[in-house]
Amino acid sequence: MQDVGAIQHILRDNSVAYDKNFSLYDRVKLFLGDGLLLQTGEAWRKRRKLSQPYFTHHSMPHVFHVALDKSQQMVQRWRIYAHQRVAVNLGQELASVMLQIAAEALFSTCLSFEEALHLVSLYAKTQRYVHRAISMHRWFPSIAQWRARYGSAQLKRAIDAIIHDHISQRPPDMLDSFLAATECPLMNLAKNDIRDELQTFLGGGHETTTSGFLWTMVQLLQHPHYVELLQKEIDHVLPTHDFVYEDLESLSLTKMIFQEGLRLYPPVWITARRLLEPDVLCGYSIPKETIVSICLYSLHRDLRHWIDPETFNPYRFTPEAVAARHKYAYIPFGAGARGCIAQLFSMTQVSVVLVMLMKHFHCELLSSDFSYDLYFTIRPSYPIYVRVRER
């Protein structure tokens, strides 16, 4: 499905007729848990309400400070890499930092770089095996199925350890809200549901952001002209003073560069819904139980909405250009009631880390093979390496 009117109909205008309750999503549960992303009906509504306050504008200064702290640690690490002239595995570095930020900003859990790396590799392995097993019947005995279940069990143990070690801090975090909800009979939330939520927020939280950030960096570094403009913007906004939350508003090119990266490589490159009742899409009658998929990857390169769509051009996201386009021609965060809860969160964390990296380093791409695999997110087929030099 690529028609913007039909996409708006499915995701927003008639979203009650479409749900996510079908076999594909059962597999996704193995690595992302049965959390907010996959819940439906009343359970979804209650959980969304519980999580929402941690993703509003009001919570962003906190996310900013956590992201700044983690990126300062990253800068220290990269200074050593620069000094030693070692090749840096960009995907691994970004994934660990994205996970560290989500764990601390949402659950007050401070993961070391190595702990984050371990969890990142558990998620990645489990996603790979779940994806490999997707075409097989659930109970078909195969090594991929066994590994998917084994990976999932390891992930659950790691998340349980985070919940166990969680020390309640002030102000209360999202985990406190989940724990308090288990005491409330109306919420109908059990201990295992909390683990599923953490698995969703930590997994969904770092996988998508890392994928979007990584491909943005690959595009950016292949276009030195935009690197130069970005560094000019950063030097202009942050000439001498420390980076503060209010600076984000002035970093418009930084934001547009990430938006363009998400256009070319939308991390959630496809989504799907099951039709609960007959409907009409683009003039065709669609029967109940049909699975309708929306391919964000091709939507974002559709010639009906984008001139020269294969070209990296952040200026597609000036306010005037955005206003002139159909709203549903660009939906990296989905749309409607089931759209991403963390759009603001991820824009904030990526902007902070991108600014800190480009402020302090020149990066040179060492890899030249940028082929990718379409798992649940767009993942590079081979690690992508860069060499960094202090500015």
Ligand code: HEM
């Ligand atoms: C660049 C980063 C991100 C992108 C591109 C992205 C994309 C998406 C998309 C497309 C959806 C809707 C899926 C659908 O309609 O089937 C979604 C939902 C969701 N995302 Fe994100 N996401 C990002 C970052 C994050 C982060 C950082 C978190 C958590 C910290 C997160 C948590 C969620 C959750 C919980 C949902 C389900 C919301 C609901 O159904 O109520 N995402 N995301």
